[in-house]
Amino acid sequence: MDVKTLCLGVLATEDRSGYEIKKTLEERFRHFFRAGYGSIYPALKELERSGLVVCEAVEQQRRPAKKVYRITDAGRRTLEEVLVAEDPRHVVRSEFLVLMYFAHLLPAERVTQVIDAMTAEFDRILNADLEALEQVYDTLTPGQRFALGYGRTMLTAALGYLHRQRGGFLRELQPTEAVDPELRNGGLAAAGD
Amino acid sequence: MDVKTLCLGVLATEDRSGYEIKKTLEERFRHFFRAGYGSIYPALKELERSGLVVCEAVEQQRRPAKKVYRITDAGRRTLEEVLVAEDPRHVVRSEFLVLMYFAHLLPAERVTQVIDAMTAEFDRILNADLEALEQVYDTLTPGQRFALGYGRTMLTAALGYLHRQRGGFLRELQPTEAVDPELRNGGLAAAGD
DNA sequence: GGGCCCATGTAATTAGTTACATGATTAT
DNA sequence: ATAATCATGTAACTAATTACATGGGCCC
Structure with missing residues (x-):
C-alpha cells in the first residue's frame, strides 16, 4: 500500500486536486500516515496514466488553476482489490x-x-x-x-x-x-x- | 538516524557480529525499529570504512567464521554527537x-x-x-x-x-x-x- | 516589504527492502 | 531427508524525502 492507494482512497469519497489531497491527509491521516507533494503529484500522474483516475483543469478566480482528479470505475475496483489483497502493516519507527x-x-x-x-x-x-x-x-x-x-x-x-x-x-x-x-x-x- | 547509528549504539554496549546485531534488534527493538541484513551488513562496512568501528574475524568450531565488530573512540564520540544533534522522530505508518x-x-x-x-x-x-x-x-x-x-x-x-x-x-x-x-x-x- | 496560502511540478538523493547466492551444522 | 540456525554478502529495485523552481494573491 503506497501513496497511490491513499490518493485513490481519498478520491473515492470526493473529487480533489493534489493540493487538496495533501490537506486532507494532513487533517485526517496525520497520526498514522504522511505524504508530501513530492510523492502525491507523481502518484496522481501515474494513476491517470493507468486510467484509475481522470483529470480536469479547473480555472479559479484570484487563484491558480487546479487539476481536479476524479476516480473511475476501474479505480474503484482496483482500490478494493488492493485493500482486500494486501495484508496491511502497522509500522512504528521511533x-x-x-x-x-x-x-x-x-x-x-x-x-x-x-x-x-x-x-x-x-x-x-x-x-x-x-x-x-x-x-x-x-x-x-x-x-x-x-x-x-x-x-x-x-x-x-x-x-x-x-x-x-x-x-x-x-x-x-x-x-x-x-x-x-x-x-x-x-x-x-x-x-x- | 539510520541503521548505521543503530549498529553503533548496539556496539557501544558489546562487541558483536552483523548477525548478532540483527538478533539483538529483533529481541529488543522489535516494537519500534526494524532492520534486515540488507541494511545491517552495508552499514557495518561503511562504519568500518569511516573508522567508527574495527572488525576482527573470529573462527569458530562447527560454525561459520564471524566478523566481530568493536566500536572505536571516534565511534563513541560520533554516536553521542548524532544522538545529541538530530531531533528524533517518532513515525507511525499504519x-x-x-x-x-x-x-x-x-x-x-x-x-x-x-x-x-x-x-x-x-x-x-x-x-x-x-x-x-x-x-x-x-x-x-x-x-x-x-x-x-x-x-x-x-x-x-x-x-x-x-x-x-x-x-x-x-x-x-x-x-x-x-x-x-x-x-x-x-x-x-x-x-x- | 515580508510572509503565508494557493497551486503544480521535477530532479537528485537517500534509504531501505527483496531477492539472490552460498554453504556448513544441527535438530526433528 | 528436511527444515532451521548460523553466517556473510551483493544487486536490483522500490519508495519516498528534500530541495529546487515558479508565480500570483492576500494580509499585516
Whole structure:
C-alpha cells in the first residue's frame, strides 16, 4: 500500500486536486500516515496514466488553476482489490525510543529535552489536530471514527506513560546521587501500567 | 538516524557480529525499529570504512567464521554527537488504520479479518517478545526499561481499544440491518476512552 | 516589504527492502 | 531427508524525502 492507494482512497469519497489531497491527509491521516507533494503529484500522474483516475483543469478566480482528479470505475475496483489483497502493516519507527534506549550514553539534559519535546508534540496532535476532527465527528464514517479513536487512545496512553515515568526515569539517569533500591523497584512497579 | 547509528549504539554496549546485531534488534527493538541484513551488513562496512568501528574475524568450531565488530573512540564520540544533534522522530505508518479508514468500501468480513489479525499480532508481540524481555529486566539499563515499558503500554492500550471497539464497529458497518441511533451514539461514547 | 496560502511540478538523493547466492551444522 | 540456525554478502529495485523552481494573491 503506497501513496497511490491513499490518493485513490481519498478520491473515492470526493473529487480533489493534489493540493487538496495533501490537506486532507494532513487533517485526517496525520497520526498514522504522511505524504508530501513530492510523492502525491507523481502518484496522481501515474494513476491517470493507468486510467484509475481522470483529470480536469479547473480555472479559479484570484487563484491558480487546479487539476481536479476524479476516480473511475476501474479505480474503484482496483482500490478494493488492493485493500482486500494486501495484508496491511502497522509500522512504528521511533528514533525517540532509540534515543531513550541509549539514554545512558547521553547527558541527562538532552534526555529531558527530548522527552519534553515528544510530550509537546503528542500533546499538540491530540489537542489541536484530533480535537479539530471531533468537531466534525457526525460527518465521519464509522471507519474514520475508528481511526480517530485509535489515534486518541494511543496518544493519551503515550502522554500518560511519559507523564508517569519522566521524573523517575530522569532520576535514575543521574549517576551523581545514588538511587535508593526501593525507589528503583518503585520504578519497576510503576512501569506496569 | 539510520541503521548505521543503530549498529553503533548496539556496539557501544558489546562487541558483536552483523548477525548478532540483527538478533539483538529483533529481541529488543522489535516494537519500534526494524532492520534486515540488507541494511545491517552495508552499514557495518561503511562504519568500518569511516573508522567508527574495527572488525576482527573470529573462527569458530562447527560454525561459520564471524566478523566481530568493536566500536572505536571516534565511534563513541560520533554516536553521542548524532544522538545529541538530530531531533528524533517518532513515525507511525499504519496501513492497518488506512484500511480501517476506508472500511466502508470493503466487505465486512475483510475488515473483521484484518482487525483480528492485527489483534493477534499485537498480542504476540506483547505476550511473547516483550514477556521474554521482562525475564531479563534486572540486567536492563533505565533507558531500556523505559523503551520496554513504553512498548508494553502502547500495545496494551491498542489491544484494549481493539477489544472494546470491535463489536460495535463491525455492527456499524453492516448496511443490511438499520442501526438504532441510540446505539450509534453509544459507539460515540465508547470511543471516548 | 515580508510572509503565508494557493497551486503544480521535477530532479537528485537517500534509504531501505527483496531477492539472490552460498554453504556448513544441527535438530526433528 | 528436511527444515532451521548460523553466517556473510551483493544487486536490483522500490519508495519516498528534500530541495529546487515558479508565480500570483492576500494580509499585516
